[in-house]
Amino acid sequence: MDTLDYIVLGIAAVFQGPELFSLFGLPVSVTLVMIVFGFLSGIVVGATPGLAGPVAMAIALPILISTFGYTPDALLPVMGFLIGVMKGATVGGAVPAILFNTPGTPDAFMTTLDGYPMTRKGQARKALRVAHFSSVSGDTFSDVVLIVCAPFLALLVEGYLDLPEKTALLILSLSFIAAVIGGSPAKGLISVGLGLLAVFIGTGEDFYPRLSFGTEELSRGFPIATAILGILIVSAVFKELEELWREKRASGVIAPVAETGDQRLRFADIRALFPYIARSSVIGTAIGALPGIGSTLAATLGYTVGRSRYEKTKTDGDTEFGKGAPEGVAATEAANSSVSGANLIPVLSLGIPGNAAAVFLILAAESIGGFNPGPSVFRFTSDTVNPELVIAFGLFTSMFIANALNWTVGGLFMRSMGVMIRVPKQILLPIVLLLTLTAIYVQETRMVAIWFTLGFGVVGYFMRSVGISPLPFVIAFILGGKLEETARQAFAATGGDPFFLFNHPIALVFMVLSAAVIVFTTRKSREPG
Amino acid sequence: MGPATLGGRSIFTGPKTNLILGLAITVFALALVFVWIPLDTDTGLVEKVRRQVTIGDSLAPTVAGLFLLIGGGLLMLFERNAPDQRELAxxxxxxxxxxxxxxxxxxxxxxxxxxxxxxxxxxxxxxxxxxxxxxxxxxxxxxxxxxxxxxxxxxxxxxxxxxxxxxxxxxxxxxxxxxxxxxxxxxxxxxxxxxxxx
Known part of the structure; x- marks a missing residue:
């Protein structure tokens, strides 16, 4: 088995998997259908104000697992669907931002800056076309980088990192995530600390389940879905509902604007936008490859860099950034879309999730079993087949199929989604809550799981209220078990050396970096302005 | 970016949010490390099992406590005067x-x-x-x-x-x-x- 064989097997796993139906005599695999379905759902969800990709993933996951079961055959259809949602939601997110100045996600906020002014000038469809083209270009670039880099990085990790180094790398990831998400390292550390504490309750190796107060309910620990969905989704629903209740809308009725001028995206437009798209794609991909740095930072950086170039090159009479320049939309969309592919580099090579979408891919892999994201995935065995590697190439294939869909039907479907703005949030959000709680219950079949989810929702709400980002909590919850297990193994392997994190040069470098990233960001956040 | 206030009367007056939050987290972390973990966990930080030293169940939650302690401390010491503190109404x-x-x-x-x-x-x-x-x-x-x-x-x-x-x-x-x-x-x-x- 060489690399080429694995690639062929991966592609075959997607196209020749279980057949759902046949079209003109050609079998259509269930994975293919799930990618299409996920992609279209993603666009709808992304275009709906108040919703984002993770909501669709949360609701769909238990249904998908019930449908496909807990066998390795389920991995590609389920993860294909999630990848479709991830890509669709990224493109769809630009719709409300451009048409109605209501960014569905924080990433889309920068899109409103030029997108909405374009709409007001009667160039809504052109803005959507620019957003779509830039988004898909950035995404495709990012996927190529993922496929080239992830296997190499994984091999590097396997080759050079032993247990102490892996433990230190997990600590570095957590401190890096704490430092960069949300802009306050102190709050990031608190979020990580709470996430770790939550995952350590009721677990452990001793007969008595630790920190469980002796109760039966806590003795099995918190199911992963209750923590993730409670902290990410239920808390977001609470927060949004509170804001709706607070505003109770001095309602901004959107006056229709007549379209003026050429709405098409011409080759000359693409040539003018290309430098912005290229630069932002590189920025987004580089940022995405680091665990924990989300697309919001990529969008902000892409936009800022784009603006400074625009200032230098624009001629008199060109629209300024922030007043409806297509280059502004392109710079933002290319940057935030190119994060998603690259974000899977740490997921697939290290098992460390970088954003909410990656969290759900890991959740799916853990629920179904048979695929453990991490360096072992990329073991290119020559005598036997490594099924995880086939799945990894299947996932890459799924990403390219989703990209192809995005290039072809994505734009058209996205432009028809403006209607989703009419769905009233105060009705939608409670339904999302009930859906989420039901999704948890059908997976766990215990009422206490619903109470846990609600509890995590309240914790997440307070975290959001005081400006603590919930994402480090979730990532720490996912990595906590792995951190403890690796540390136990490293401790045993080094013969009970209490300083195993500091006796190995690479581990020591990681530990120094962990402290340095906190010190550096703390100092930076103290600087005025 | 983002609203610094949520409107209405607030519990924390203006820029004291981080200070109070930092203090609360620090107290919680100390209680976790010195009270909750010792009372509610059966093995210590390290354990000796059959002449072999292994990591006990208390270590991991103590690390969580350390994250909280450092976070709370940094919040009180270095971010207490941060400009964009949210208020909890x-x-x-x-x-x-x-x-x-x-x-x-x-x-x-x-x-x-x-x-x-x-x-x-x-x-x-x-x-x-x-x-x-x-x-x-x-x-x-x-x-x-x-x-x-x-x-x-x-x-x-x-x-x-x-x-x-x-x-x-x-x-x-x-x-x-x-x-x-x-x-x-x-x-x-x-x-x-x-x-x-x-």
């Missing part, structure tokens, strides 16, 4: 309190409607039905979820809109029926709440 607490109480009430309705209905039928017809045995049969299996879900949706929508209307109830009923159709009808092996553990 009392009205927000009121809203979230009512919201959570409403959801909790709906969940209790969801949990006990089915058994209560069976009890009523037993009293009325002098039968000896048991909800546990009926929980996978129509219409019993839908009773709790339908009533509880409708109360939940109607309550939440009405809370935000500030009024209860017939339209809201109809929307809630329709939504719950759609959810039943999504999660229950296509699958034999999925159980709607609360039927998995009654």
């Amino acid at each position: 009392i009205s927000s607490l009121g809203f979230i309190g009512v919201l959570v109480a409403l959801i909790a009430l709906s969940l209790l309705v969801m949990r006990f409607t089915g058994p209560a209905l069976v009890a009523v039928v037993n009293m009325a017809f002098d039968s000896s039905l048991e909800y546990r045995l009926l929980r996978d049969s129509v219409p019993w299996k839908y009773a709790g979820y339908f009533i509880g879900g409708t109360v939940l949706l109607t309550g939440m929508i009405s809370l935000v809109e500030g009024r209860v209307g017939r339209r809201t109830v109809l929307i809630a009923v329709a939504a719950v029926i759609v959810l039943i159709a999504i999660y229950d009808l296509p699958f034999d092996d999925l159980l709607l709440p609360p039927n998995g553990d009654v």
Whole structure:
């Protein structure tokens, strides 16, 4: 088995998997259908104000697992669907931002800056076309980088990192995530600390389940879905509902604007936008490859860099950034879309999730079993087949199929989604809550799981209220078990050396970096302005 | 970026949010490390098992406590005067309190409607039905979820809109029926709440 064989097997796993139906005599695999379905759902969800990709993933996951079961055959259809949602939601997110100045996600906020002014000038469809083209270009670039880099990085990790180094790398990831998400390292550390504490309750190796107060309910620990969905989704629903209740809308009725001028995206437009798209794609991909740095930072950086170039090159009479320049939309969309592919580099090579979408891919892999994201995935065995590697190439294939869909039907479907703005949030959000709680219950079949989810929702709400980002909590919850297990193994392997994190040069470098990233960001956040 | 205040009267006056939060987290972390973990965990930081030293169950939560302690400390020392501190309004607490109480009430309705209905039928017809045995049969299996879900949706929508209307109830009923159709009808092996553990 060489690399080429694995690639062929991966592609075959997607196209020749279980057949759902046949079209003109050609079998259509269930994975293919799930990618299409996920992609279209993603666009709808992304275009709906108040919703984002993770909501669709949360609701769909238990249904998908019930449908496909807990066998390795389920991995590609389920993860294909999630990848479709991830890509669709990224493109769809630009719709409300451009048409109605209501960014569905924080990433889309920068899109409103030029997108909405374009709409007001009667160039809504052109803005959507620019957003779509830039988004898909950035995404495709990012996927190529993922496929080239992830296997190499994984091999590097396997080759050079032993247990102490892996433990230190997990600590570095957590401190890096704490430092960069949300802009306050102190709050990031608190979020990580709470996430770790939550995952350590009721677990452990001793007969008595630790920190469980002796109760039966806590003795099995918190199911992963209750923590993730409670902290990410239920808390977001609470927060949004509170804001709706607070505003109770001095309602901004959107006056229709007549379209003026050429709405098409011409080759000359693409040539003018290309430098912005290229630069932002590189920025987004580089940022995405680091665990924990989300697309919001990529969008902000892409936009800022784009603006400074625009200032230098624009001629008199060109629209300024922030007043409806297509280059502004392109710079933002290319940057935030190119994060998603690259974000899977740490997921697939290290098992460390970088954003909410990656969290759900890991959740799916853990629920179904048979695929453990991490360096072992990329073991290119020559005598036997490594099924995880086939799945990894299947996932890459799924990403390219989703990209192809995005290039072809994505734009058209996205432009028809403006209607989703009419769905009233105060009705939608409670339904999302009930859906989420039901999704948890059908997976766990215990009422206490619903109470846990609600509890995590309240914790997440307070975290959001005081400006603590919930994402480090979730990532720490996912990595906590792995951190403890690796540390136990490293401790045993080094013969009970209490300083195993500091006796190995690479581990020591990681530990120094962990402290340095906190010190550096703390100092930076103290600087005025 | 982002609103520094949420409006209304606030618990923390202006820029004291980080200070109070930092203090609270630090106290919690100290209580965790020195009280909760020692009292509620059977093995220490390291354990000696058959002459081999291994990591005990207390170490991992203590590391979590350290993260909290460092975070709380940094917040108090270095970010206490940060410019964009959010305030937590009392009205927000009121809203979230009512919201959570409403959801909790709906969940209790969801949990006990089915058994209560069976009890009523037993009293009325002098039968000896048991909800546990009926929980996978129509219409019993839908009773709790339908009533509880409708109360939940109607309550939440009405809370935000500030009024209860017939339209809201109809929307809630329709939504719950759609959810039943999504999660229950296509699958034999999925159980709607609360039927998995009654």
